[in-house]
Amino acid sequence: DQQVKQNSPSLSVQEGRISILNCDYTNSMFDYFLWYKKYPAEGPTFLISISSIKDKNEDGRFTVFLNKSAKHLSLHIVPSQPGDSAVYFCAASEGNTPLVFGKGTRLSVIA
Amino acid sequence: DAGITQSPRHKVTETGTPVTLRCHQTENHRYMYWYRQDPGHGLRLIHYSYGVKDTDKGEVSDGYSVSRSKTEDFLLTLESATSSQTSVYFCAISPGLLSSYEQYFGPGTRLTVT
Numbered sequence: 001d002q003q004v005k006q007n008s009p010s011l012s013v014q015e016g017r018i019s020i021l022n023c024d025y026t027n028s029m030f031d032y033f034l035w036y037k038k039y040p041a042e043g044p045t046f047l048i049s050i051s052s053i054k055d056k057n058e059d060g061r062f063t064v065f066l067n068k069s070a071k072h073l074s075l076h077i078v079p080s081q082p083g084d085s086a087v088y089f090c091a092a093s094e095g096n097t098p099l100v101f102g103k104g105t106r107l108s109v110i111a
Numbered sequence: 112d113a114g115i116t117q118s119p120r121h122k123v124t125e126t127g128t129p130v131t132l133r134c135h136q137t138e139n140h141r142y143m144y145w146y147r148q149d150p151g152h153g154l155r156l157i158h159y160s161y162g163v164k165d166t167d168k169g170e171v172s173d174g175y176s177v178s179r180s181k182t183e184d185f186l187l188t189l190e191s192a193t194s195s196q197t198s199v200y201f202c203a204i205s206p207g208l209l210s211s212y213e214q215y216f217g218p219g220t221r222l223t224v225t
Contacts, residue, residue: 006153034213043115043201043216044154089153096208098144098169103153 003027004092006102015111019077023090023102026071030092034099035064035075038087047088048075080109114138115217117202123223130189132220134202136182142205143185144169144214145177147198154201160185161208192224 005024013019023033031052036044050057050064050073057064063076077084090102114137124130134143144159146169156169158177166177174196176188189196202217 036216041219043203043218045216046213049213091154098156098159098208099214101146101154103151 001026002102003030004090004100004102006088006090006105008105009103010106010108012108012110013080015082015109016079019075019080019084019107019109021075021077021088021090021105021107023073023075024071025073025092027092027094027100028068028071029094030100031095032093033064033066033073034091034093035062036089036091036101038089038104044089077107080107082109082111085109115202115204115215117200117217117220119220120218121221123225124192125225126193127191130192130222130224132187132200132202132222134185134187134217136185136204138204138206138215139182140204140206140215141182142208142212143179144203144205145175145185145187146201146203147171148201148219149198157187157200189222192222194224196222197224198222 034049035047037047038044048059048062066073087104087106089104091099093099116135118133145157146154155171160166160179178186200220203214205212205214
């Protein structure tokens with residue numbers, strides 16, 4: 001059973017608007033959450049993370065929100081730029097265990 | 112960029128042949144990982160290593176073996192390749208396994224089994 005779910009395979013947003021990527025998880029023991037970004041023919045690169053003791057973390061145009069009661073996190077990109085077009089993976093971990101990744105959401109930012 | 116290289120970057124092989132993929136790091140990180148990426152499945156962990164000669168299985172380890180004889184090298188072997196192992200394989204490294212450590216990924220190896 002998937003522990004980390006990204007239910008939207010794709011998302012299309014206009015340049016300058018907000019992109020919101022969602023991720024749900026089932027394991028309440030997860031204590032750290034990360035977002036990775038992947039361009040075609042490249043490896044994933046770390047984007048932003050959040051500890052379970054926080055509900056928000058911001059880094060420039062990127063903000064991650066964590067709602068523990070709903071077991072939901074989201075990545076907000078404001079404003080969206082064409083260079084943000086990529087596949088975004090949500091990942092989570094519990095203590096001393098490897099990361100568990102979602103299936104990814106393909107974001108297309110239209111100029 | 113973290114110093115991670117993968118070789119080969121592309122390989123086509125026939126069903127039943129053995130295949131070895133290599134991951135090399137220059138960061139002296141303790142942990143190394145092998146993932147596969149497939150459409151509709153995201154990134155799935157195959158095996159990981161927490162030190163020289165210390166390895167453990169991941170979510171999709173059947174049909175794969177690994178070895179780590181040096182800190183910098185982590186090898187993934189398909190003993191007898193099957194078409195279901197056609198995929199893009201990524202190596203990753205991290206300084207630790209604790210939740211707060213990020214993983215850094217290599218550029219990937221595209222493997223096609225015909």
